[in-house]
Amino acid sequence: MPSNRGGVGAGPEVFHITGRGVTEVVPRLAEVEADVQGLVEANMAALLGVSFLASEYSTGPVHGGRIDSLGLDENGAPVVVEYKRGVDAGVIHQGLYYLSWLVDHRAEFERLVRDRLGSPAVPQVLWSSPRLICVAGDFTRYDVHAVREHRRSIDLVRYRLFGSDLLGLETVASVSGRPQAARRVRQQSAVPGADDGQRVVLDELARGLDETLLGLGEGVNSVQHKTYRAYQRLRNFACVCPPQRTKLLVYLKADPEEVDLIPGFTRDVTGLGHHGTGDLEVQLRTLRDMDRARDLFRASYAAA
Template identity: 70%
Template sequence: MIGLKLFSTAGGVAEVLPRLAEVEADVQDLVEAHMEKMLGVTFLASEYVIDCVDGGRIDSLGLDENGAPVIVEYKRGTDAGAINQGLYYMAWLRAHKDAFRSLVRDRLGATAASQILWSAPRLICVAGDFTRYDAHAVREHRRSIDLVRYRYYGSDHIGLETVASVTGQSVASRRVRRRAVGRPAARGQDGAMAELIAAVDEALIGLGEGVTRVQRKQYAAYQRLRNFACVCPPQQTKLLVYLKANPKEVDLVAGFTRDVTGLGHHGTGDLELQLRTERDLERAQDLFRLSYAAA
């Protein structure tokens, strides 16, 4: 059940009642037209027909901010088969990497196709609602699955709420993750920097339920449905963190925060944080929360 109550304050206070889409295609068309803004995913294809014995048609295919393949399935209301259907398509994806790589090459170019993050394919189910059994089921699978509930409000608003989010990691990925965010791994990385890395990881993971971490060679991304923070490997005396917070809404401090809009860097986000000490991390907490809320 939806717990959010929305009220209009124009000419008094009146509740804006939530509603489902008339048909499933209405939700699919809206999300596909604005997938990057709504889900943090670059749209690749709609109603993609898969070539296998049992056949099938994937509602949407995309590539997320970290280069991971994304399957999006839509249901107008509550559908007990949505997760299993999506997992069936994910199995096809893992067995037909060349087909997906070719699609990415055609839509986004050879560079994007060569950098696909095959260790972390994702399934996003967008539906009118989910049962408690759905939320439990995704936690039993070793796959990256997001359950996203939608509601229309009036004629001009739609709400998306992440009901459950689970990151599936292979053994190799977990080993990489531990080296990246745990104790010193790189030669010359001192104990103080290792402790700072671990503290930043703990702070970002602890912002709320459903925070997941995706490890790439150049950075570690922290996401809800979309990335909200990217932590790069430490430099000699500082750790660079990129946030989705709007730099124009932040009081920039030289040597601590920087607007990198339009400047090339690893990871995603236009606000750069330069962390050198635990005190810097304390100063960054409000910015972490601001970026988390925006994701």
């Protein structure tokens, strides 16, 4: 069936199942841009993995602009979100303009974080990886090419409304503003207290895990936090903590209730304090552990 979606790639076709067969639910755009903005801002944590901070934030009389939305993602990275009802070639340049303003006004942003989220959140702000998220009806192939040429972290997210109560989000492109560095992964695995044999195993595990998580699909980025390395699409799907003496700990967004938990390998950490995000803990001690964890990695990736 031909698609009427257009853009750089047609999204999934959605059908309503009835006793007589299936009927396509035709996607549509919002009536006005403000409808998209209001819907996302009211549900930003669930939709984007970002804590909402402010709407229509003024950049002052000299700069003369208003940022659609400001937020802080689950790793502490400052986030600018810009919206367009349909296709608009200017959304990326506009967003980058505001992102540059944000980086130059760190103290002002940190005051906003303190006012909205409390003082303990301020030291967690990760200025090494500020992000721009563009939410629009669609993007062109030129948009996708443009974001890949920038050194900023940019996510292009296409939205569609289905019927009266369904919203679809699809990541069209996602780039990290920082090059992946295997050297950082190797440095993390130098664990005090581990013997030479354990260090070799942990080195191999860390490199293999990094390659595996980055290779799960297009648009996977990694961000180094103070206490863990996050792997994300639009939201985190895996957080890897610095190696312990004999193992690596990985936290996934997979639902622990849907996993057959194995003592010493997987653990439900819902409600328990730990670094990173995710309720399923996976303990990796050998390459065999990583092989049997691959389905869990894929499930978490699919849920992000």
